[in-house]
Amino acid sequence: VTHVPQVDEDACKASGACVNTAPEVFELEDVSKVVGTAPDDVLLAAAKACPKRAIRIVDQDTNLQIYP
Amino acid sequence: MTAKRGPSIEFDHYAPEFARDFAEGFVELRSTCPMGYTESHGGYWVASSYEYARRVLSDDENFTVERSADGKTGGKIIPTAPHAPSIVPGSLDGAAHDRLRQPLRPLFTKNYVETKLGPVVRGIANELLDGLLDRDEFDFENEFSLKLAVETTFEWAGLDVEDKLGVLLMLEDAFAIDPEAGTGRDALAVATSEQFGAAAEVVRELVRKRAAEPKDDAISHMIAPDTGLTEDEVVSLTLSVAAAGIRNIGASLDNMLLHLDEHRDLRRELIENPGQISKAVDEILRIYSPAPFVARTALADVEFGDIVVKAGDRIAALVGSANHDETKFPDPDKVKLDRRDGLHLGFGVGSHYCVGNLLAKMELRIALETILSRMPEFQVVREKTRRYDLVGTNNGFTTMTVRPKPISSENL
Numbered sequence: 001v002t003h004v005p006q007v008d009e010d011a012c013k014a015s016g017a018c019v020n021t022a023p024e025v026f027e028l029e030d031v032s033k034v035v036g037t038a039p040d041d042v043l044l045a046a047a048k049a050c051p052k053r054a055i056r057i058v059d060q061d062t063n064l065q066i067y068p
Numbered sequence: 069m070t071a072k073r074g075p076s077i078e079f080d081h082y083a084p085e086f087a088r089d090f091a092e093g094f095v096e097l098r099s100t101c102p103m104g105y106t107e108s109h110g111g112y113w114v115a116s117s118y119e120y121a122r123r124v125l126s127d128d129e130n131f132t133v134e135r136s137a138d139g140k141t142g143g144k145i146i147p148t149a150p151h152a153p154s155i156v157p158g159s160l161d162g163a164a165h166d167r168l169r170q171p172l173r174p175l176f177t178k179n180y181v182e183t184k185l186g187p188v189v190r191g192i193a194n195e196l197l198d199g200l201l202d203r204d205e206f207d208f209e210n211e212f213s214l215k216l217a218v219e220t221t222f223e224w225a226g227l228d229v230e231d232k233l234g235v236l237l238m239l240e241d242a243f244a245i246d247p248e249a250g251t252g253r254d255a256l257a258v259a260t261s262e263q264f265g266a267a268a269e270v271v272r273e274l275v276r277k278r279a280a281e282p283k284d285d286a287i288s289h290m291i292a293p294d295t296g297l298t299e300d301e302v303v304s305l306t307l308s309v310a311a312a313g314i315r316n317i318g319a320s321l322d323n324m325l326l327h328l329d330e331h332r333d334l335r336r337e338l339i340e341n342p343g344q345i346s347k348a349v350d351e352i353l354r355i356y357s358p359a360p361f362v363a364r365t366a367l368a369d370v371e372f373g374d375i376v377v378k379a380g381d382r383i384a385a386l387v388g389s390a391n392h393d394e395t396k397f398p399d400p401d402k403v404k405l406d407r408r409d410g411l412h413l414g415f416g417v418g419s420h421y422c423v424g425n426l427l428a429k430m431e432l433r434i435a436l437e438t439i440l441s442r443m444p445e446f447q448v449v450r451e452k453t454r455r456y457d458l459v460g461t462n463n464g465f466t467t468m469t470v471r472p473k474p475i476s477s478e479n480l
Contacts, residue, residue, distance in 0.1 A: 014173070015166075016169075016170075019421065020418055020421040021417070022411075024410050027178070028177065029177055029178060029179055038410060
């Protein structure tokens, strides 16, 4: 796994969209937390589903931001 | 409409063969035809691989859960039950769905579920077992599983009605989710519409009471002014949640007991390491998928490899097969406590991902902890245990006889 999601906890409004898209990756309390991993396409879909654009996808090896 | 959609398959989720064995029944279908078309019940596509089933459930732009405007086609069950009231928010998409689902979210968080409801579930489980452990044998499904699920869900909602089980059975008929109704669901929905109206009135009274004098329960939270929900919506949400979650809990508990009856080594391991019980629960949910078949309707032409599902076509995610897909879950029929193969589809995925999944998992975990500590040597009596004949809606049991203490060999 090279791509990892990062949640901007200040921007997160706990809509739950990321949890629904990738329940294996995110868990929701007051804000969304990263608790697991998934294939890149699932991570990207979860990030795109966020209505607040609070999820960044970063390439762990290169530190480059993949999304948004 | 008469054009052959191909590749055609022999498939019917209400056939007895479907009920026989998930594990082996779908191996061939999955490997030879992961997207096939059956003529049963007016025709529908069956997505049986993990990849395709997940796509069908995730892609809510191309697949809808909603019924057609006249209510006669579409929806989450096949064939459609036009006379059943809609389960909300599960039967809606888009903004209308999100508006109703959002107020439910705080009532199903891990913290709410564990700290507020955990002790309640433990109390109910212990109380039920208090009345059962002295018996030689009892009906685990009807005297434990179903009661635990009903009591917990009604407690969550704050539905303090007298005849809880009676209300549940009526709701199942009205919503057309009676596990054994098969294709007769719509007729049941018609027959129970009056009782449904009566039950809705009972709930409406409660909603009004809680609006005036809030308690710390789901109805009070839903009717609070900040949610923006109307009285009608709170009534619908309460009835829907009461009806939707209960059978799946019961079925999973029963499957868990049967599995641990067949796999004594796993039972021993869980008794020695109760910390592993939550992992075992998740594996049981994967292997015995309580809701094995979930339908949608295509809104546009969608390609799966070289197969095109046409706009308007009915399509089902065969969760019971996807959860056994060996390319996703190696050694799929085995409970592996160290499995790290990613998400199973037992709770669905996408915008309709089970809102109550954490409550369900907590209930199952605490029930099993209680059972393993208080009747660790239980036996399931196979000849007095009967799976539903039809499991297309719910992979559960009509009855399951359990002996809390093993019969000693002298008595045989």
